[in-house]
Amino acid sequence: MKIACHIQSAEVYELVHSVLLRAGFDVQRFASETALLRGVRRDDVDLVLIDLASEPDADNSLLSWLNMRTGDATPVMILSPMRSAALAALVLNAGADEFVPRPVEAVELLARTNALLRRSGNAPQRRSIEYAGYNLERDSGRLQFLGQQIELTPREFSMAWLFFSSPGVYISRSTIGAVIWSTDSEVAGRTIEQHVYKLRKKLQVGDKRVVMIRTAYTQGYRLELCTPE
Template sequence: MRMNIACLITNTAVLKVVRAAFMQTGAECTHFTSEVVLFRALLRQKFDLILIDLDLEPTPDDAIVSWLNCRSGNDTPVLTMSPMRDAHMTALVLNAGADDLLVRPFEPVELLARAHALVRRSNPRSARRRIELAGFSLDRESSKFAYLGTPIMLTSREFGLAWMLFSSPGVYISRETIGTSIWSSDSEVAGRTIEQHVYKLRKKLQLGVERGVSIRTAYGQGYRLELLGQKAADVPE
């Protein structure tokens, strides 16, 4: 799913990470430096998602909150981010009209998943059902996997793991995320099982220099699909 995202982010470190994460999916991030510039752009340009970083705790009369409360004619989903874990602030933003709030620091894979989920809800026909990457193809409907048209047989969990990795190339996915999503258990329980499945996936897909794709493991970070030569994004504070 190729997205066009409006980003209102003043923190340069956060902006860098957001751009790096979405770049891996081919999404385009248009950066806005102020609320006024963003609001004007929304009148003449269509976006798939509006991403707003709340560096400071907003008040009921804050420009963003006021805009969320009174905006009309614009049903673009809004994903807000904040470094603050405050229930009252979260309630204020969501009740005003934001569709979701992501607390940072966060894993880039969670940012991408939440963004894609919001876009899917706003337009069910945009749900991602197929991935084409570096000669590999994944079909979610049929759970079929192939390389240059040649089928590769995977178990349901191997396909689920492959889908997670191929849908977010260059982004580390933690063992916690993989364990919860595929095995419904935490990393302590699923750790050895995950390692075995990653090993089998590398072998079945014949990943390496020849195919230009590998699965990299990093202690404390998890696993990422690496298009050889690309760097992963850092996690924002």
């Protein structure tokens, strides 16, 4: 699936690009607003992603374009470092479909992207993940390593799906708590630690450890490939 984006900051673009690329998206970056609007008119894209790094003027070309998109079903997501209710209302009323303040966690950005595509009817729901010999099947809640079944509880599988969806990306305790337990990290903190501990042990097949879940006190947890010894 193709995503057209206009992100001026190299750092922000690298984050967005790496997250979407790992999820299988084709990301095309445009250097200017004008180039983006021309590219979107010229080629079919599945989503438009724009980063607003500063408050837009009243005659901003992107706002004008959003206001003129009558009949265009391509979803538009706006990122911005400005956590402003007024700005969110401005771009949403102009025609954007989603407003995401940043910084935003990689797992949340991917989830919001997929949700927006689903709402627009452009994306099938991901049903399986294959990574480093592991295979996760969402419908059956099954995890296998090279065909060998690994028994997980429903919550352990949900946690595994979260990690394997974004390998190499730290996922905060608050995100894990909200996604799996529908509560915050303070309430679910010890429970999260216990589930991570159990999942670590189950991901190790015999004496072979292919992946590991690394903990960083301030950042949360992430799935990493182990270096061959």
